[in-house]
Amino acid sequence: MGETVLIDRIAARGDGVTGDGRHVAGAVPGDRLRDDGIIIPGPNRAEPMCRHFGKCGGCQLQHVAEPALAGFVRDRVIGGLEGQDVPFGEILPALLSAPHSRRRAALTALRTGRQVAIGFNAAQSNQIVDMRMCPLLAPELFALVAPVRELLAMIAQPRRPVKVKLQLLDQGVELILEGVKAEGLDAAMALQDFAGAHSLARFAVDQGDGLEILWQPDPPTVRFGDIAVEVPPFAFLQPTAAGQAALVDAVARAIGDASTVADLFAGVGTFALSVQAGRKVYAAEGARDAIAALAGAANRARALVTTEHRDLFRRPLVPTELNRFGAIILDPPRAGAEEQVKQLAASAAAVIAYVSCNPASFARDAKILVEGGYTLDWVQPVGQFRWSTHVELAARFAR
Helix, strand or coil: CCCCEEEEEECCCCEEECCCEECCCCCCCCCEEEECCCCEEECCCCCCCCCCCEEEEEEECCEEEEEHHHHHHHHHHHHHHCCCCCCEECCCEEEECCCCCCCEEEEEEEEECCEEEEEECCCCCCEECCCCCCCCCCHHCCCHHHHHHHHCCCCCCCCCCCCEEEEECEEEEEEEEEEECCCHHHHHHHHHHHHHHHCEEEEEEECCEEEEEECCCCCCCCEECEEEEECCCCCCCCHHHHHHHHHHHHHHHHHCCEEEEEEECCCCCCCCCCCCCCCCEEEEEHHHHHHHHHHHHHHHCCCEEEEECCCCCCCCCCHHHHHHEEEEEEEECCCCCCCHHHHHHHCCCCCEEEEEHHHHHHHHHHHHHHHHCEEEEEEEEEEEECCCCEEEEEEEEEE
């Protein structure tokens, strides 16, 4: 059999990596690689749960056992920080969302003749993997895949991709179809009947002229703490309820008993509304519909939350503004918040709770904060996108 080499980690894109830096597709820490390229399975492998694994691009790591999967999520955070030479305190064990818990998904559908394929794209391809099972999606979402397939067989234009967006809200599932043509009274009635038959919370269609809400019996809401927010169509939410709870808990621990808090990139209020009890909170967000939803919810609840529609990339809060708050919550998009972080590094803010969905941009921003005098106390890695290479985290910086 010859010599073998140990696979000792998983790279950022999901390949196994040997100690001498060779990348091996499909390998897991603990496997051994033979000279002829054959992988000898080790103790950290799992039997993939899905028949589509290996083709569907929704999951890259279903063959990785739970402890090694959690280790990968944690190691992504450590690797990013070490790559930027950022000193850090404790990296906590990763928290993974369970199977069948994804409450938000954007699928693609394509009609060919009377047949409709609907699902995630194949890995590194535009080909659609026709979804017949999915251990990722919440049951309420997956239950709509087959009915939507039948609906699109009637209304989708041949060989024109349709974007299918699904999200679980308090009242049920929100469904948005982009790229269909529902022309005529019969088509309109069919869509209304579909929404009623499946008890949708909201049904909207974009036929090329903007989103049109066809069905919405009650204002669709999502609850943060005790406050319900009337969310705009396909508003950004954390992908799992457990992942949201983990991040909210980490943020609450990070900011402690600070009586005044700024929530930057606040979205529809995931953190601002979850931690507002007993505090004064300022929330800033660049998306107008999101901040309007947050403001409306705060006003109805008479919470001490003030809001501002503000593009924090173009107009970040400056030190004189930041110094008014006892703690800062920062939850930027994947690109991070370099300009805002530079202002934070020059401020006197005592505590920063940084929530990130990209270990690389987080590490870059962390370096700026540490060079500005902050200490990175701890990081809580979170694996909401189970079996994927996508990693989230919450961290505490303090002066």
